Amino acid sequence: MQNQNFARVTALALGIAGVLAFGQASASGFQIKENSNKALGRAFAGSASATGDASVVANNPAAMSTFKQSAVQADVTVIDLTADFSGGGTTAVGTPLTGNNGGDPGDATPVPSMAAIFPIGDTGMTLGAQVSAPFGLKTEYQDGWVGRYNALESDVKTIEVTLAASFNFGSEVSIGAGLIYQRAEATLSNAIDFGTALCAGSPAGPAACFNPASPFRPQMNDGSVSVTGDDTGIGWIVGMHIHPDDKLAIGFSHRSEIDQRLEGDVDFTVPSNVATVLAATAPGQFIDSKGMAPLTTPAVSTISVSYGITDTVRVMGDVSLTNWSSMRNVTIFAGPNNDVLSVEDFNWDDTVFASIGGEWDINQSFTLRAGYAQDQSPTRIETRTPRLPDADRQWGSIGLTWRSSDAFEVTAAYTRIFIDDPELSNIESSSGSTLSGTFDGHADLFGISAQYKF
Template identity: 55%
Template sequence: MHSHTRIVQMSALALGIAGALAFGQAHASGFQLKENSAKALGRAFAGSAVAPGDTSVVVNNPAAMTRFSGTTIQADVTVIDLNAKFSGGGYAGYGFGPVAAPLTGGDGGEAGDVTPVPAMSIIHKFDNGLAVGAMVSAPFGLKTEYDANWVGRYSAIKSEVKTVDLTVSAAYEIVPDRFSVGAGIIYERGEAELSKAVDFGTALFANPATRPLPFARPQLRDGKAVVTGDDSAFGWIVGMTFRPTDSLSFGLSHRSEIDHELDGKVDWTVPADVATIFGSSPTTSSLFKDGGALAKLTTPSITTFSAMWQVNDKLALMGDFTQTDWHSLREVRIDFKNPDADSVEPFNWGDTRFWSIGAEYKLSDAFTLRGGYAYDETPTTFATRTPRLPDEDRRWYSLGVTWNMSDKIELNAGYTRIQPDTPKIGIFDSSRHVLFGKFSSDVNLFAFSGQYKF
């Protein structure tokens, strides 16, 4: 029993911590969040690294800060309404002949949630061509949660990740109003919580010594593993802008990878009779005990190229291309603080590309309308997709408006409807569970911001 329960323990921890670190939702590539600007959202983030008048360039491209004058403060909030429902089924005890049984439980209910994502930024431009800025934002994260007894409980119940960045940037006009460069330092704080069910009945059946027990059958003795962890780390961002003419602008930015060491713990819930069985042998008595674990994670680098054409005084056309280097998430290695050997959870995600086009039209001095379309790739494939990340390629349809209340105050609103392709999963885990099915999902994003200049 020792060897099998060891595998179950390591698998649960790996899927817990690794899932926490590599968790995401269907509204952005992987677990990336783009929701740091109501203005940019309204045009599907087209021109995000070059469009003027949006202080989110502190994190999108610091070089664009030189287009400001004086001091500008901006507060944004994006409300993410994620809808995701599973349909499918599976088996427990796969490969054990007649004891294998269909997975019990429902469809998990509504896995999505309504989540606000705030951001705040400030830029000050000096008279000598230097600009400085700071921004608090959330570049990665969000949450899914299924019913505790759903059919996929052995893969995921709750998945929640929160990241908060503080970015401090500076920029300088090398050629006034034509060519600027910028750079920034990123301080990132991350917290994670993951839970899943553990099928101790299947684990006991796998060992001939405990197989005669009446509860040693798949799904008859479920426990639970809850993994939490947190970490802080540093990264950087650099960028440049180039305006060859008054009507044409280009921007390029690069955000670095950030290396995290998630220091966490696992809390086990083990049925009393199962705990008695494990405790009766010195070789298994140390298993499924609450304790610590350390996992290393590298978040991806992000490179963005933007272009803007000011067609006339009223109309501007914009485009964006972003590559997110998810190859940094090939695996997550779990280093247990007890004598257990390391556990490795492979992800093998691929790099993704994000394309968008957008436009702004100035109706009057008071009102500006905008719109955009984007295509966003997923880093997952059928072979690497799990219920923690029901992710697929998606399309963005965006609208937005600006109201200039005065020379100093403006209000912005943006809306995006995201339609993913149908995510399908097929999982065969080390605990002999098979889960297969598909998700129906959509996302609505509602963004609002206020800006004040002085």
């Protein structure tokens, strides 16, 4: 039967592609930067150099040495993606795809983070720990949307624990290092056009797809496939913090790649009349199975600068390089012999995130922040999919901290992300359909955090 293996071969590949396709509501690619609302209020300018922010455990552990007291900090940022799709496509036999625009696929999704820092007496050593969610988001299209064969539900969650230490022995330079433990879980689904598969594979060939008397025609008898997977990985981060005086601080950090072996289940939903035909003509096809795929999250290098213009006004800058080029492809293995089933090409490019921001201490109780950022997308139109309608973006951020005492403070931040209209061009699904069109969208980020020193 023509294309009889297409869903079984590519289902897990689509799932892995989905895992790699999140973060479109915040940073480019599948990265989520939001582990600090102080940094969010500056568009993450100074993320590796600014003082007074416990999220440096995961952003630059060397900067923990600036804390003279123990501190705990809790952040939560709600990411709300708004997107509208306009476009269409054709089935594997050339008939137009039917369906709506999928609605707004983004839900308001909270991203939590918690950090703690502990200076060890007068030893010059500081220890820290942070729990954060560096990758992941949830999108869900309506069942009958025109791109249902590419994506329906996509739900990815990651939890990352960073344990770090910094060292400063009275010099102008601090160094730091940390160990990263990362766990990822994913559930992804898309529809399958069994009508096209059966009519195109019949003895009459594709001509059967245009026979109005046939019980199997394109976009009739849709089924679905759902992919779940999870794994854990270990990585590391190192950093340096240079502070020659009270005005200037320079931070550098490098986060390693993290290798994982994502293992998952592939579950098919097949209409009863389709299952009867498959049992007679293609036994063993479209059955539930297991699979795995190696996954490498990218390395990230960051340089930050903070400078105090006056005692109450500070400016910051940030440049981050994300090594997305490591995501050239994902190879899918399945079966007892780990046979290669599919190779999904990404061909992503390395990206640069650049931001500038500032802080103004209005008085002893309030600090106002603002920032602007440019964020490149690693994707390209040839391989961009509805699971990652990603494009270059611009950030505009504001934030405010209220200190009720020397020990306790609360911070709020807001960011609007303007996303250049992502285009899809003849993106092929596992059902052989192609989809083209444009997404029009933006993201709103609302954050609040609290820090207590003791």
